[in-house]
Amino acid sequence: MVAIPATLSPSEVPGWDREVDVLVAGQGVAGTCAALEAHRAGADVLIVERASGGGGASALSSGIFYLGGGTAVQQAAGYNDTAEELAKFLLASCDPLDANAAIAFANDCKDHFDWLETQGVPFERSYFGGKAVWLDDTTCLMWTGNEKAWPYREAARPAPRGHKVAGVGENAGAAGMKPLLEKCEAEGIAAIYDSAVVALVQDADGRVVGVKVRQVGGELYIRARRGVIIACGSHNMSEDLIKENLPLLSETSEPLGIPSNDGAGVKLGLSAGAHAVALDGVIPTASIYPPGQLIKGIVVNRNGERFVSEDVYHGRLGNFVMEQPGQTAYLIVDSEIFAYPENPLAKHTLIDGYETVEEMEAGLDLPTGSLVETMRAYNESAHRGVDPRFHKHVDWIKPLDQGPYAAFDISFDKSHYLFITLGGIKTDAMGRALDLKSNAIPGLYVVGASAAHIPRTGKAYASGLSLGPGSYFGRRAGAHAAGANWR
Ligand SMILES: Cc1cc2nc3c(=O)[nH]c(=O)nc-3n(C[C@H](O)[C@H](O)[C@H](O)COP(=O)(O)OP(=O)(O)OC[C@H]3O[C@@H](n4cnc5c(N)ncnc54)[C@H](O)[C@@H]3O)c2cc1C
Known part of the structure; x- marks a missing residue:
């Protein structure tokens, strides 16, 4: 009350x-x-x-x-x-x-x-x-x-x-x-x-x-x-x-x-x-940027699916993370754009590095085939400079195909979301x-x-x-x- x-x-x-x-x-x-x-x-x-x-x-x-x-x-x-x-x-x-x-x-x-x-x-x-x-x-x-x-x-x-x-x-x-x-x-x-x-x-x-x-x-x-x-x-x-x-x-x-x-x-x-x-x-x-290059990664939920365009305002992304199943979300990057998130307040942690997308999917305990399919579809259109699913701006699109890969935990109950x-x-x-x-x-x-x-x-x-x-x-x-x- x-x-x-x-x-x-x-x-x-x-x-x-x-x-x-x-x-x-x-x-x-x-x-x-x-x-x-x-x-x-x-x-x-x-x-x-x-x-x-x-x-x-x-x-x-x-x-x-x-x-x-x-x-x-x-x-x-x-x-x-x-x-x-x-x-x-x-x-x-x-x-x-x-x-x-x-x-x-x-x-x-x-x-x-x-x-x-x-x-x-x-x-x-x-x-x-x-x-x-x-x-x-x-x-x-x-x-x-x-x-x-x-x-x-x-x-x-x-x-x-x-x-x-x-x-x-x-x-x-x-x-x-x-x-x-x-x-x-x-x-x-x-x-x-x-x-x-x-x-x-x-x-x-x-x-x-x-x-x-x-x-x-x-x-x-x-x-x-x-x-x-x-x-x-x-x-x-x-x-x-x-x-x-x-x-x-x-x-x-x-x-x-x-x-x-x-x-x-x-x-x-x-x-x-x-x-x-x-x-x-x-x-x-709990902004994933700076550095800006991390916006070229993708953010997925525990079903291995993207749910928002990664180039949006950090408060918009935070709202979407809050609403995901289990409030779980991962930032996925490849070796070309790898960097640690610089926002000291957010406390996003590196979960691990992986040689292949299949290993990453298993390491994050995502449904079999989910992340593989998400990244296949994303990379396929990224090669054409488009993101038909969430319309990420072309400035932030690149295929994530330069292994090894890494995942950061940006979950709502793991990172430090200030509100x-x-x-x-x-x-x-x-x-x-x-x-x-x-x-x-x-x-x-x-x-x-x-x-x-x-x-x-x-x-x-x-x-x-x-x-x-x-x-x-x-x-x-x-x-x-x-x-x-x-x-
Ligand atoms: C770290 C941080 C960064 C932010 N950055 C930005 C930004 O860059 N841009 C932006 O737009 N917003 C930002 N915000 C949000 C923004 O600061 C606030 O929304 C905004 O300052 C609110 O202004 P206000 O005048 O309504 O309230 P306030 O500036 O909070 O002033 C309210 C005043 O009322 C007083 N008060 C409270 N209760 C009573 C009472 N019962 N009787 C008498 N007085 C009372 C308080 O003591 C306070 O002095 C940020 C917030 C934080 C905390």
Whole structure:
């Protein structure tokens, strides 16, 4: 059972300790952008943050924002992306609940990139054309999704859209959050830390009019005249939400994030009557690349069958591995492309080397003839540069016929799959929380990873689809709550 906090009625509030126009719960990227827009639209804003400082998982992230439509970085790298192509890609790959919200994001994306830069978020004019999960340098533009994978490459003209802030490594995101947090401070936006929003106050008409805040040694009641914006991050660390929605996650899979991403945002939304969707969306990742040459191998299940194109985004591949019989999967390579997977977090182990495919099939205890047939069929078409079964891109196709061969165990319960949850409260393009029948709950907005915005499943995800739309819809919610029109 998922524990949902009870809402309070205004008559249960012992007295308002403070009154503001817009209250923002959580100061990750979505909350920060919401607060900046609301403040600039003239609202009296208060940020309530549970941790001792702002940043959230956004500051811990790899700092990749999924943006496109012809940003300055894309142009500098020679890519002529357009809002239409970006929208086509998002609609085809993400199947978003609210197509209009996704189209609005695509249409505004180039301007949103400019806005982020104006706030001081650093993006180099540089490009990395290879396959990587994160980069150990400040290079910006990367391919981070399924743009070149089938069938999406046919739905929209592929373009690199991962815009990484100019930080280094797996946690480069701090370089993006620092200037945003500094802007809040410089503009005098009030914030209280070590303060968790634990309940919403809702009047008899269903309007959210304030919150209850817990601090060490006491409680505060804060009235929000125009709106409460929930930006509390994901439910990665919520044991009850994970157990109920993601039973396929294994003992060895581990949530990525911060302790306070415990589903408070989703639960607060639910408490006020909002509807949650896609809570079973997850990005389990234990990338087989780098090095990119391993993508030229094949991935098979315990029946010796391929089940996904190996060139897809690592979170898509991870989702398919999670769903295989026994959650078992092997990466098969020949001597020409042999290399150890470099991702230190994934812990893929080399099972063994084999002189022949028959020996490998027996060594992996696969059904007799299964792997032999899979590799025969794969090699036969690979010689022609095609993959009729899963449509792997020609760049990653080569016959696997240069023995000896090797198999790596990439099974869901053997390798180390780190996961990030998707889904959350259903919202509209203004970030307004919606109930089951898509009616807006007055006074309540939910943004960032507490909301279900564009991607619904990890099969459709691209790195950056949290920070990119999260920052954008955060801004829209801030403006709307403050009563301003979205330009
Ligand atoms: C290692 C790692 C790498 C990642 N890399 C990327 C990437 O490159 N690109 C990408 O798009 N996504 C990435 N993600 C996912 C991404 O970081 C998150 O989805 C995104 O940061 C969510 O932003 P947010 O503003 O919604 O939430 P957060 O940044 O998590 O902020 C939420 C804030 O709310 C606070 N809070 C929680 N509960 C309460 C409460 N009850 N009251 C008050 N405050 C509360 C939290 O303390 C936190 O500060 C990565 C995640 C991890 C962990």
